[in-house]
Amino acid sequence: MQFSLISDTFEKMEATTKRLELTQHLVDLFKATPRESISKIVYLIQGKLRPDFEGIELGVAEKLAIRAIAKSSGSSVKKIQDIFVEDGDLGHAASKALEQKTQTTFIKQQITAERVYDTLLKIAKLEGARSQDMKMKYISSLLNDATPQEAKFILKIAMGTLRLGIADNTVMDALAIAYTGSRTNREKLEAAYNVSSDLGRVAEIVAEKNLDGLKEFHVSLFSPIRPMLAERVKSAKEAEEKLGKEFAAEYKLDGERVQIHLGGDKVVLFSRRLENITSHYPDIVENITKALKTEEIILEAEAVAINENTGEFLPFQELMHRRRKYNIDRIVSQYPITVNLFDIMYLNGKDLLNSTYEERRKKLEDITVENEFVKLVPKIIVRSENEVEDFLENGINAGCEGLMLKVLDAPYRAGARGSNWLKLKREYRNELGDSLDLVVIGAFFGKGRRTGRYGTLLLSTYNQEKDTFESICKVGTGFTDENLDQFYQILSSKVTLKKNPRIESGMEPDVWFEPELVIEIVASEITLSPVHTCAKDSVRKGSGLALRFPKFTGKIRDEKAPEDASTDQEVVTLYKNQKKVTQDVSEV
Numbered sequence: 001m002q003f004s005l006i007s008d009t010f011e012k013m014e015a016t017t018k019r020l021e022l023t024q025h026l027v028d029l030f031k032a033t034p035r036e037s038i039s040k041i042v043y044l045i046q047g048k049l050r051p052d053f054e055g056i057e058l059g060v061a062e063k064l065a066i067r068a069i070a071k072s073s074g075s076s077v078k079k080i081q082d083i084f085v086e087d088g089d090l091g092h093a094a095s096k097a098l099e100q101k102t103q104t105t106f107i108k109q110q111i112t113a114e115r116v117y118d119t120l121l122k123i124a125k126l127e128g129a130r131s132q133d134m135k136m137k138y139i140s141s142l143l144n145d146a147t148p149q150e151a152k153f154i155l156k157i158a159m160g161t162l163r164l165g166i167a168d169n170t171v172m173d174a175l176a177i178a179y180t181g182s183r184t185n186r187e188k189l190e191a192a193y194n195v196s197s198d199l200g201r202v203a204e205i206v207a208e209k210n211l212d213g214l215k216e217f218h219v220s221l222f223s224p225i226r227p228m229l230a231e232r233v234k235s236a237k238e239a240e241e242k243l244g245k246e247f248a249a250e251y252k253l254d255g256e257r258v259q260i261h262l263g264g265d266k267v268v269l270f271s272r273r274l275e276n277i278t279s280h281y282p283d284i285v286e287n288i289t290k291a292l293k294t295e296e297i298i299l300e301a302e303a304v305a306i307n308e309n310t311g312e313f314l315p316f317q318e319l320m321h322r323r324r325k326y327n328i329d330r331i332v333s334q335y336p337i338t339v340n341l342f343d344i345m346y347l348n349g350k351d352l353l354n355s356t357y358e359e360r361r362k363k364l365e366d367i368t369v370e371n372e373f374v375k376l377v378p379k380i381i382v383r384s385e386n387e388v389e390d391f392l393e394n395g396i397n398a399g400c401e402g403l404m405l406k407v408l409d410a411p412y413r414a415g416a417r418g419s420n421w422l423k424l425k426r427e428y429r430n431e432l433g434d435s436l437d438l439v440v441i442g443a444f445f446g447k448g449r450r451t452g453r454y455g456t457l458l459l460s461t462y463n464q465e466k467d468t469f470e471s472i473c474k475v476g477t478g479f480t481d482e483n484l485d486q487f488y489q490i491l492s493s494k495v496t497l498k499k500n501p502r503i504e505s506g507m508e509p510d511v512w513f514e515p516e517l518v519i520e521i522v523a524s525e526i527t528l529s530p531v532h533t534c535a536k537d538s539v540r541k542g543s544g545l546a547l548r549f550p551k552f553t554g555k556i557r558d559e560k561a562p563e564d565a566s567t568d569q570e571v572v573t574l575y576k577n578q579k580k581v582t583q584d585v586s587e588v
């Protein structure tokens, strides 16, 4: 397959922000893709080479890419650097440099998508002393045969800066249309994706065997399952209204969610975002089997930092120390943890996703032998609002964030947020009753003490239905000097030349970012807003919702993907609850 088919499609996608058009471009591309190459094309569209859990990173440094472009275009390194500084994107720099090419290569091969993919995969796997030279050679060999437009996208993929403005949902819509003739089959593809976390493989199977093939997808060891997510409730009363007479209440611990796969001697750990985090927790790898009476198992647990002297839970930021490559052994003893099991999805060859919560919890209890390091998350069955409140009180005294409330006869719905799990957090000292997790979409430059850094950030909620990020407020309070430096460092690599098409904002910041970073915010109130686009028209025609007196809590939620942020619908619910309270009070 010619790579130009892909680069033409990407070019068209960059020119639109409409989801239907973006989907249609993908459908056309998939229809033109040979079946044996579809998985490679899907990974490239996702901006990756393999599913996240395999941990294959492209790892091309800017300097190296600049040298490769210089070599292939016959320009000087200095000249490429100048173009790069001017418009900030190496893809553009590559296409410009090739347009002005002074050397010509005589034997020019048409470049195929497979060759681009295979070469990038080779680059990703290179290690060792000579790897930098080899990487440069590989990239410039691609560029030698590429047109300027192809070069632009090869570089964007290699640098991880391909921003097509689409999420996995759009790719699944397009696959469903291209291979099954109807977008409504998206759900079936999603079910396969939920248990495999590998969209390339889902595409390959549906292309080859149509819907029937999707039945092949089962939970399997060492392939992460997309996690089940919870909806929030504001009070025990609301939970009782939603869950009925009898349900389970568990402590909600404030740590890192870890999916544990154990088979024979092998232990593999995945994060909530399904990255392989086995190396962060050598203590889990070493000790988990001692607490389990079985051999093949997939479990979910919350790893929580503890104070070794008192056994108390510590806030989840303490776990950030674990995210490192070197000296992990020292860190393990300096920042000890406990592993708190709360679910089981697979046991000795059997998929448990369709078992009820009650059955799964029973199995979990049967196979676990608790010790100092591995524990079951405390759980009771509750029948009234009062019981929920008492248990919440106990939980908070024990250092928890709140409770998770779970429907007893519900299955494990992988990849889904629904009302079978509810989260009830402790009362925050803000009038809203809860914090929100918002996505940073833009920033305004700082003044005075904040000169040279971002002074205020523009934040958004996530709209699940439209797959967009809608602005909700500007925030400038709650930042320490250290936070400001940290934000500048993290966010400057996310700056985009133009607004990502998934962002909808009535406010124009000084810089736009890729919607990636999630931070926690508290506020005093939700108000109607003529400017912000969150839940626009839902409460009143022509108005969106905004936060009044928003404040950063100090928590960067980097275990959350932007699609896990608070949604416009949650804000509408909070708005309505808040109105109800004011009305109730004024009626008294």
Ligand code: AMP
Residues within 6 Å of the ligand: 230, 250, 251, 252, 253, 254, 255, 256, 257, 272, 302, 342, 377, 404, 423
């Ligand atoms: P949130 O991050 O606020 O959306 O809350 C969901 C997260 O709570 C999950 O991803 C888990 O990491 C964490 N959690 C803590 N305790 C539990 C529990 N008992 N059951 C499920 N999730 C839990």
